[in-house]
Amino acid sequence: MSNFQNELRDDDGYENVVIIAVGQSNISNFNNNFTANSDLPLVMDQYPGLPIRSQFSPYGQHKQVVILDYDGNMIGYITLNSGVNNSAKNYIRGILEEHYQQSVPGDVNEDSIVNIQDVILLVSSILNGQTDDNGDVNADGTVNILDVIQIVNIILS
Amino acid sequence: MKKLLFILLVSGFIFSDEYEYSLQDYNATSPTYGLDVWNPEYTDYITLHYFSSQG
Numbered sequence: 478m479s480n481f482q483n484e485l486r487d488d489d490g491y492e493n494v495v496i497i498a499v500g501q502s503n504i505s506n507f508n509n510n511f512t513a514n515s516d517l518p519l520v521m522d523q524y525p526g527l528p529i530r531s532q533f534s535p536y537g538q539h540k541q542v543v544i545l546d547y548d549g550n551m552i553g554y555i556t557l558n559s560g561v562n563n564s565a566k567n568y569i570r571g572i573l574e575e576h577y578q579q580s581v582p583g584d585v586n587e588d589s590i591v592n593i594q595d596v597i598l599l600v601s602s603i604l605n606g607q608t609d610d611n612g613d614v615n616a617d618g619t620v621n622i623l624d625v626i627q628i629v630n631i632i633l634s
Numbered sequence: 635m636k637k638l639l640f641i642l643l644v645s646g647f648i649f650s651d652e653y654e655y656s657l658q659d660y661n662a663t664s665p666t667y668g669l670d671v672w673n674p675e676y677t678d679y680i681t682l683h684y685f686s687s688q689g
Contacts (some may be wrong), residue, residue: 496635496682497672498661511688512661518671529655530685539687546680549652557669557684569682577680 479515481561481569493572497549499529499537544569546576579604583628591631599625 478496485491500511512519512565522529530537536554537543542565544553553563553572583591585598598619599612608620614627656673666675671675672683 493679494682495676495679496673496684498684499685500660500688501686510665511686512665514663515661516664517661517684518659518664520657520671520673521660529657529683532653532655533683537683537685539685541685543653543683543685544680545653545683547678549654550655552680559649573680612652627656629687 478561479512479517481566482517482568485573486571489570489573494573496542501527501530532537542569544572547578552576552599580611583614583631584627585614587611591628593632596625596628596632599628 478498482496485494486615496517497561498512498515498519499522500519501524503524508624520529533543535543535576536551540558541554541556543551544555546552552575553568555568557565559565563603578589581589581591583595585595585602588594599614602608602612603620603622603625614624617623654673657669659669659671659675661667669675672679672681
């Protein structure tokens, strides 16, 4: 499953897609067997309540993958009885193709348009010291006036 | 009119499919090890939740 996540990110360009492994155990018995040798995030659904499974019920069975959109709405599910085979991969890719939103450089307010509103929001967030990754338009790891200039250039071009 | 509004509100709660959790990442080789996922670390992601009976 970890390899598939790398495929999605590196080969298909789905950078904002993550596979989260959901194990189940008492915390004292918990170990990393489920995600051994992988970089998947792993959360524990703790006995006896199993709150995650309770929330996902009737989904969340063993070997089941539940796919949620950006707002936490379910957009698909599949049970991997035969592992992550091509059929499963194609199903998941189909879901992502339908729902994945490519980020637009400079689209700070995420309305899919780059305009003066993004400039205003970015300037305001810089002045307030409340910046996020959307504002890092030039991808230099910091959000500052250079990103504002970059957005203006995007608009003018 | 009020009845209709009430029914719409109630049905919205009943059929809402929104899920959410915020739990510590226990995989020491994960980039978000020790942080809370999927909220807040992956809130702007499409998330695939892979269930197993393993611990």
